Amino acid sequence: MEIFEYIFMRKAFLAGIIVAIIIPCIGVIIVLKRLSMIGDALSHTSLAGVAAGLILNINPVIGAMIVCVAAALSIESIRKRLPRYSEMSIAIIMSLGIGLAGILSDYVKTPASFDSFLFGSIIAITDLELYLIVGLGALVLTVFILLYKELFYIAFDTQGARLSGVKVQVVNTIFTILTAIAISLAAKIVGALLVSSLIVLPVACSMQISKSYLQTIIYAIIFAVASTIIGLFLSFYQGFKPGSIIALIGVFSFLAVLLIKTIYKKAKKLKTKNQ
Amino acid sequence: MEDIIKVNDLYFSYGTHPVLRRLDFYLRQGEFVAILGSNGSGKSTLLKILLGQLQADQGCIELFGQDIKRFKDYNRIGYVAQNSISLCSNFPAKVIEIVGLGLYGSPFKNKKQQALQALEAVGMQDYAHSLIGKLSGGQKQRVMLAKALASNCDLLILDEPTTGVDSQTTEHIYQILKDKTTQQGKTVLIVTHDQECAARYCSRILCLGAGSLLYLTKEQVLLEQKYKHKHTETEDGNGDI
Numbered sequence: 001m002e003i004f005e006y007i008f009m010r011k012a013f014l015a016g017i018i019v020a021i022i023i024p025c026i027g028v029i030i031v032l033k034r035l036s037m038i039g040d041a042l043s044h045t046s047l048a049g050v051a052a053g054l055i056l057n058i059n060p061v062i063g064a065m066i067v068c069v070a071a072a073l074s075i076e077s078i079r080k081r082l083p084r085y086s087e088m089s090i091a092i093i094m095s096l097g098i099g100l101a102g103i104l105s106d107y108v109k110t111p112a113s114f115d116s117f118l119f120g121s122i123i124a125i126t127d128l129e130l131y132l133i134v135g136l137g138a139l140v141l142t143v144f145i146l147l148y149k150e151l152f153y154i155a156f157d158t159q160g161a162r163l164s165g166v167k168v169q170v171v172n173t174i175f176t177i178l179t180a181i182a183i184s185l186a187a188k189i190v191g192a193l194l195v196s197s198l199i200v201l202p203v204a205c206s207m208q209i210s211k212s213y214l215q216t217i218i219y220a221i222i223f224a225v226a227s228t229i230i231g232l233f234l235s236f237y238q239g240f241k242p243g244s245i246i247a248l249i250g251v252f253s254f255l256a257v258l259l260i261k262t263i264y265k266k267a268k269k270l271k272t273k274n275q
Numbered sequence: 276m277e278d279i280i281k282v283n284d285l286y287f288s289y290g291t292h293p294v295l296r297r298l299d300f301y302l303r304q305g306e307f308v309a310i311l312g313s314n315g316s317g318k319s320t321l322l323k324i325l326l327g328q329l330q331a332d333q334g335c336i337e338l339f340g341q342d343i344k345r346f347k348d349y350n351r352i353g354y355v356a357q358n359s360i361s362l363c364s365n366f367p368a369k370v371i372e373i374v375g376l377g378l379y380g381s382p383f384k385n386k387k388q389q390a391l392q393a394l395e396a397v398g399m400q401d402y403a404h405s406l407i408g409k410l411s412g413g414q415k416q417r418v419m420l421a422k423a424l425a426s427n428c429d430l431l432i433l434d435e436p437t438t439g440v441d442s443q444t445t446e447h448i449y450q451i452l453k454d455k456t457t458q459q460g461k462t463v464l465i466v467t468h469d470q471e472c473a474a475r476y477c478s479r480i481l482c483l484g485a486g487s488l489l490y491l492t493k494e495q496v497l498l499e500q501k502y503k504h505k506h507t508e509t510e511d512g513n514g515d516i
Contacts, residue, residue, distance in 0.1 A: 160354065161379070164350055164376070164380060211404075213369070
């Protein structure tokens with residue numbers, strides 16, 4: 001196929017699929033903990049790291065990752081101090097991140113590089129970025145598998161998990177760092193403005209049809225990988241921005257799943273009635 | 276019999292608002308004890324202190340003979356929280372996956388079998404592969420009880436586990452708990468508003484009011500229940516008095 005003759009597209013597929021595997025793993029826990037907005041906050045805040053990276057002449061993905069980890073830990077810290085109004089922590093850090101990103105972006109000498117992080121730049125992935133995505137993606141996935149039971153228990157019942165001997169504080173801190181790493185990698189692929197679509201939409205689709213927790217994770221990965229592959233094909237042949245088209249495919253998939261589910265339920269009801 | 280819980284001279288307040296005052300009580304192995312009390316009397320606060328989520332202002336608490344400040348074996352305690360039904364709503368997991376969480380860190384080899392046995396104990400074995408979110412409130416409550424039972428813990432603490440559950444399921448839950456104490460020597464502490472069930476199934480009843488505990492006999496509880504019932508009937512115009 002013509003698309004695979006280009007090195008940049010092969011890189012794009014590899015990076016896109018890795019991110020599409022790790023993000024739903026993180027996304028399932030985020031959605032079940034009712035923290036969907038954290039994805040938006042961290043991805044928007046990562047822009048401050050991108051700008052700082054471009055100014056300081058270090059790789060923007062590394063800059064985004066450092067700022068993302070700091071922001072995620074700050075959100076956790078504020079959440080602990082304001083347990084009754086924990087969602088405020090997300091708004092506080094997002095305001096700080098976007099404010100900083102806006103000011104720092106004025107000092108970036110190559111505005112095009114900064115803009116590419118808004119909607120993603122999957123087709124301009126450098127070798128270093130690809131190594132980062134492969135290495136850190138493997139790390140995120142390995143830690144997620146190792147902490148599978150603990151994360152499941154905390155997502156369901158934090159208090160119960162603590163009583164059963166789960167080291168909730170440690171697991172939460174590790175998960176916060178994993179989230180920050182995954183989001184800063186995804187920001188490069190789909191763009192900081194669209195990361196939450198990759199976190200929430202595959203999980204939302206999966207939750208409509210899954211019959212178990214494990215299935216929820218597997219189906220979410222399938223939805224995310226499928227959206228990314230279709231998105232990359234459309235972007236190559238139709239010239240769409242990859243991040244934007246991947247996000248739109250996610251939304252249409254969700255609507256399609258909802259529609260099919262409703263039709264299936266009605267058909268089943270009708271069948272039972274006729275019997 | 277070993278003292279599973281021993282509380283001496285316990286004080287607790289939220290800021291300047293005192294909740295528990297000079298509280299003394301004990302719970303021995305194999306007992307099924309109910310704590311009654313009106314809303315806001317401090318029942319859930321007491322449980323939170325026992326579970327290490329809140330720290331007492333003053334007093335001495337021992338769990339399994341150990342000072343609560345040094346106590347780490349919380350996996351010996353099974354807990355069913357007041358909000359346990361709400362945890363299950365729309366959660367995308369199978370019943371057996373949820374019950375399996377209760378076996379976290381347990382040494383059992385066949386955890387699936389253990390989880391199924393716990394479900395069988397609460398009469399929910401046929402729902403093992405159903406989605407937890409699709410069950411009724413009473414069924415969810417029984418699953419949460421199975422999760423606590425699966426851990427094979429020595430002490431079960433339940434915070435209003437039969438709220439919103441029909442009377443038949445409530446009786447069933449109390450019977451399961453009673454069997455656990457009489458047949459397996461487990462200890463159960465239940466916070467409830469259900470005076471009738473408490474009087475019928477529990478070995479002792481404590482009443483929490485104005486921050487202090489009062490020991491009640493079953494006869495006292497039943498008499499109060501009877502009086503309340505008659506009083507309500509009189510107000511409705513249907514009573515004999």
